[in-house]
Amino acid sequence: SASSAILFQNWRRRKAIARIPPRPIEIRSDEIVDGVIGLIGNTPLIRINSLSDALGVEILGKAEYLNPGGSVKDRVALKIIEDAEAQGLLHPHTGSVLFEGTVGSTGISLATVGKAKGYECCIIMPDDVAIEKVQVLEKLGAKVERVRPASIVDEKQNLARKRALEFGNTPLVDPPKSDPEIVVSTQAEPSEVGHQAKDSTGTQTQSQSIIPSNIITLPEILQPALESKPRGFFADQFENESNFYAHYKGTGPEILRQTSGNLDAFVSGAGTGGTVAGTGMFLKKALPDLKIVLSDPEGSGLYNKVKYNVMFDLKESEGTKRRHQVDTVVEGIGESLITQNFALGVDIIDDAYRISDEEAVAMSRYLVSHDGLYLGSSSACNLVACVRLAKTLSKGSRIATILCDSGSRHQSKFWSDEYLAQHDIPIDPSIIDRLFES
Ligand code: PMP
16 A cells, blocks of 8 residues: 555665764864863864855854854853953852843853853843743753843943952953954954953953053962852953953854864954954955955844944944844844954954845755754844855855854744744744855
8 A cells, every 4th residue: 555655665774874873073173172161162063065055155154052051152152251250350160250231142152151150140131132031041050040131231341240249250351342442453463361350359360461551460469269269240341352262262262273274254243242353353354455355233232333434323224123232132242332352353354245134044044954953042143144145245254153052042032933923023034045146
C-alpha cells in the first residue's frame, strides 16, 4: 500500500542517515579549554550561502551566538571584569556584585562570566524586553530589577550605578568627557584601559593604563584591605572602554585572520557601539580601504549622526511610526545618544543604512528557510544592511558582519507571529525579493 511504501522510504532514509558518521562537534581549540570562559571568542565565520549565491557577493557572518552565554556580549563581560581585576577594582570570591543596565545580552554574559569567576550579578532591565531574557538571567542566579523603558540610556544605567553605590565600596567612575579628545583617528592608538576610576575614598586608580595623566594609583597599603571587602561594581558597558577593547583585541583580529585580509566591508549595528567601533577600528587600521557600514533600526538617532552629523532627539526624529527605539521590535541596537564606545569609532564609519522592522523580520524568516540559520533581530538587521551594501559593490566582493545572538532569545517578540500582528508588523517574504532586485 501507499502508506507502507512511505514507511519503507522513511526507513531507508533513516538507515542512510544512520550510516553517515556523526559530524564532529566544532572544537575551537586543540587544547582543553579553561572552563566556560575558555569558550568565549574564536567564533567561526559562516559563509551565508543563500545570500552569497543570490548576490554574487560573499556575505560572512561571525557566529557570536555560539559563545557560551549565547551572544557577542560574552567578550565584553569578560574584558570588563578582567580589566577591573587588573586595576584592583574587583576581587573574586569576596561577595562582590556586578551591576549593569542592559536589554539582556550583557546581563546574561555578566552573570555567566561572573558565576565562573566568583561574582554575583544584579541587572536592571527595561520592562518591555523579551521575557525569556529575564528567565535566563534568573536561572543564572542574577537579581533582576525592571524599570519603565526610557528613550535614552540613562534610566537603567543610572539605577545600576546607584545600586552599585548603595552596595558600597564602589569605584566611582568619572562621567564621560564630551571633548574632542575622545574621538580617535585611525592613526592614533586609543589608550588602554577602560574607565578612569576613582576609589570610594576619592583616590583615582588606573593601575594598568597607559594614559599619561595625573592619575594617582591607590597606596599599596590600602590594597589588601580592599581586596577582602565585597564591592559593588558598575560595569557601565556604554562608557567603559573595556567594551571597545574586547572587540579591538578579539573580534577584529579574528575576522582579519579568518578572511586573510580579503575583505571589502564590515557591517554592524550599534547599541553601546563597542562592536562597530572596536572591530571597525582594528579592521580599518589593517585594511585602510575597508568600508565600515552601520545598520541602524528605525527610530535610532545614529543613522543621522553618521549620514549628516546631527543627532535628533528621538521623539522628533522624522515622525516615524515608531518614534523611539523601545518601539522597534529589534532589541540591542539603535541608540539616541552618542556613548563613549560609539564615539571612539564614529569617525571611521563610512555609511549607514536605516533598517525597518519589516525588513529585519522578513530577513530572519528567509534565513531560516534557506540556510537553517535561526537568528536574533540585530543579526537580521545586519544582514539586510549587507544585502543593500552588496548591491553597491562589484561581484566577488566580501562583506563580514556580526551574528550577535540566536532567535531563541527573541521568541516572545521578534519571532512571535502574534506579537508582530499586534504591533502591525507584517511578515512579508516579498520584501527580500525586492531587496535583491532593487
Ligand atoms: N545585538 C544584540 C542582541 C545586543 O544585545 C547588542 C548590545 N546591546 C548589540 C547587538 C550591539 O552591540 P554593541 O553594544 O557592541 O553596539
